Amino acid sequence: MQHYMLTIHQPQGETPSPEVLEPIMRDLEAVNEELRAAGAWVFAGGMHQPSTYTVLRPKDDEVITTDGPYAEGKEFIGGFTVIKAPDLDAALEWGRKFARAITLPVEVRPMQYGSCG
Amino acid sequence: MTSGSPEVSAAEIERVFREERGRAVAVLVRLLGDIDLAEEAVQDAFAEAVQRWPSAGLPPSPAGWIITTARNRSIDRLRREASRKDRYAQAALLHAHDDAPSEEGPVCDDRLRLIFTCCHPALAPHSRVALTLRLLGGLTTAEIAHAFLVPESTMAQRLVRAKGKIRDARIPYRVPDESDLPDRLRGVLSVVYLIFNEGYAASSGDRLVREDLCAEAIRLGRLLAELMPDEPEVLGLLALMLLTESRRAARTTPDGALVRLADQDRERWDRALIAEGQEIVRACLRRDRPGPYQIQAAINAVHSDAATAAATDWSQILRLYDHLYALTPTPIVALNRAVAVAEVEGPEAALSRVDALASDLDRHHLFHAVRADLLRRLGRSAEAVMAYEAALDRTQNAAERDFLRRRRADLDSARESDPRNGDARTT
Numbered sequence: 001m002q003h004y005m006l007t008i009h010q011p012q013g014e015t016p017s018p019e020v021l022e023p024i025m026r027d028l029e030a031v032n033e034e035l036r037a038a039g040a041w042v043f044a045g046g047m048h049q050p051s052t053y054t055v056l057r058p059k060d061d062e063v064i065t066t067d068g069p070y071a072e073g074k075e076f077i078g079g080f081t082v083i084k085a086p087d088l089d090a091a092l093e094w095g096r097k098f099a100r101a102i103t104l105p106v107e108v109r110p111m112q113y114g115s116c117g
Numbered sequence: 118m119t120s121g122s123p124e125v126s127a128a129e130i131e132r133v134f135r136e137e138r139g140r141a142v143a144v145l146v147r148l149l150g151d152i153d154l155a156e157e158a159v160q161d162a163f164a165e166a167v168q169r170w171p172s173a174g175l176p177p178s179p180a181g182w183i184i185t186t187a188r189n190r191s192i193d194r195l196r197r198e199a200s201r202k203d204r205y206a207q208a209a210l211l212h213a214h215d216d217a218p219s220e221e222g223p224v225c226d227d228r229l230r231l232i233f234t235c236c237h238p239a240l241a242p243h244s245r246v247a248l249t250l251r252l253l254g255g256l257t258t259a260e261i262a263h264a265f266l267v268p269e270s271t272m273a274q275r276l277v278r279a280k281g282k283i284r285d286a287r288i289p290y291r292v293p294d295e296s297d298l299p300d301r302l303r304g305v306l307s308v309v310y311l312i313f314n315e316g317y318a319a320s321s322g323d324r325l326v327r328e329d330l331c332a333e334a335i336r337l338g339r340l341l342a343e344l345m346p347d348e349p350e351v352l353g354l355l356a357l358m359l360l361t362e363s364r365r366a367a368r369t370t371p372d373g374a375l376v377r378l379a380d381q382d383r384e385r386w387d388r389a390l391i392a393e394g395q396e397i398v399r400a401c402l403r404r405d406r407p408g409p410y411q412i413q414a415a416i417n418a419v420h421s422d423a424a425t426a427a428a429t430d431w432s433q434i435l436r437l438y439d440h441l442y443a444l445t446p447t448p449i450v451a452l453n454r455a456v457a458v459a460e461v462e463g464p465e466a467a468l469s470r471v472d473a474l475a476s477d478l479d480r481h482h483l484f485h486a487v488r489a490d491l492l493r494r495l496g497r498s499a500e501a502v503m504a505y506e507a508a509l510d511r512t513q514n515a516a517e518r519d520f521l522r523r524r525r526a527d528l529d530s531a532r533e534s535d536p537r538n539g540d541a542r543t544t
Contacts, residue, residue, distance in 0.1 A: 086287075087287040087288070088287050110287065
């Protein structure tokens with residue numbers, strides 16, 4: 001089994017209204033349920049807006065703390081899910097379900113190593 | 118090519134390897150699970166063949182010999198380099214297949230799996246083309262780089278990156294499930310057609326390698342048709358390529374100038390390719406599951422049917438374009454359809470359709486070339502000259518440019534001898 005991280009790419013700005021968000025969250029939960037039932041779910045998390053990020057930068061013997069995010073962009077990683085899948089096609093199939101549920105782009109990244117599972 | 122006959126030439130060995138390389142690499146990829154190792158193994162087998170075949174003669178089954186030798190050489194290589202644990206694992210994997218040497222059946226050919234792997238949508242489109250040519254066509258990195266006009270180092274890097282992605286992201290080595298097949302097959306067919314077009318739209322670069330690309334695309338098309346005989350679009354693409362290829366000799370003058378379809382010497386068309394292409398088109402019609410490649414093949418079949426350009430059944434071609442446009446409503450299809458409209462309804466009707474495409478196709482030289490031709494036929498010479506110039510501005514293809522310049526010059530000399538051009542119509 002290979003681990004893949006599915007990242008959700010979210011535009012910066014206002015959170016959509018509850019009427020928009022509610023059905024999306026319902027669809028997302030259904031995909032998560034399906035993942036767990038299939039034994040493919042490993043770990044998942046959602047992110048706050050980049051305005052809340054802090055960057056730590058090593059410099060000489062110190063580590064400098066600054067206001068984040070590290071990279072400015074119109075989109076940021078709004079959340080991620082780590083899954084187990086036998087190959088890329090299987091991982092892409094889960095990715096498609098996420099993209100449809102969340103209505104945002106999803107990037108599927110194979111993980112080089114990991115300690116889960 | 119009788120078995121065991123001595124005196125096999127180097128060229129003959131090259132030819133056998135060119136033909137059998139795809140199959141051998143595909144089988145070795147399945148056995149080894151690693152594309153690079155598979156390529157190395159087949160290369161080792163080739164080196165051994167060059168040593169042995171000239172004196173020993175061709176083996177009874179060259180393909181079998183290549184696969185067996187490549188497999189044995191990869192076992193040797195893995196043993197030699199077995200300092201790393203994973204190489205042991207691969208050696209063990211090879212031995213697990215010891216009792217199944219004759220697994221290559223027609224039902225799930227390894228080459229088919231390899232084509233779908235090379236054309237996986239997760240790979241960049243140019244990488245799909247390069248990998249397919251490298252692994253199934255057996256072209257060298259230098260040849261592929263040359264054909265696509267990029268430096269060899271760039272092409273080498275693309276191939277390394279693509280193979281790395283197949284390995285690290287675990288792009289599976291298999292034919293997709295029935296439900297995914299139509300979608301994935303479209304990608305495979307477009308790669309083969311892209312290879313063909315790259316060869317067909319020759320002119321710059323080394324002509325030889327580019328003709329080679331057409332031959333390679335047709336070979337891949339035949340392979341797909343053999344492996345997937347029930348997919349009508351696979352047959353449609355093969356027929357389209359055969360019918361297009363049949364006109365190659367007539368398409369240029371000896372000095373390389375472009376000859377329009379209407380002006381081609383039809384005696385120089387390849388009758389055998391036409392017969393084969395038309396037979397496939399008829400078989401597709403009987404199945405009645407039309408798709409874009411089949412319709413384009415049918416349009417080419419109608420052209421091939423006409424003994425002279427004047428005898429072309431344009432109303433049938435127009436009906437086929439209507440059908441094609443319904444399936445793929447792109448501006449380019451609309452432009453081609455307008456050419457048929459000009460033949461059936463006249464240039465006036467066609468011109469209004471072409472003008473409507475201006476915002477979509479202004480950057481395409483063909484849009485302006487078609488427009489120029491229609492304006493010329495309507496006697497609007499000054500506008501035609503301007504349209505030829507617009508077309509010239511938009512193509513770097515030497516043969517196309519020569520052709521457009523000649524057309525423009527013809528028009529200029531006609532205008533000088535025509536008193537009507539003195540008055541209006543210069544916009």
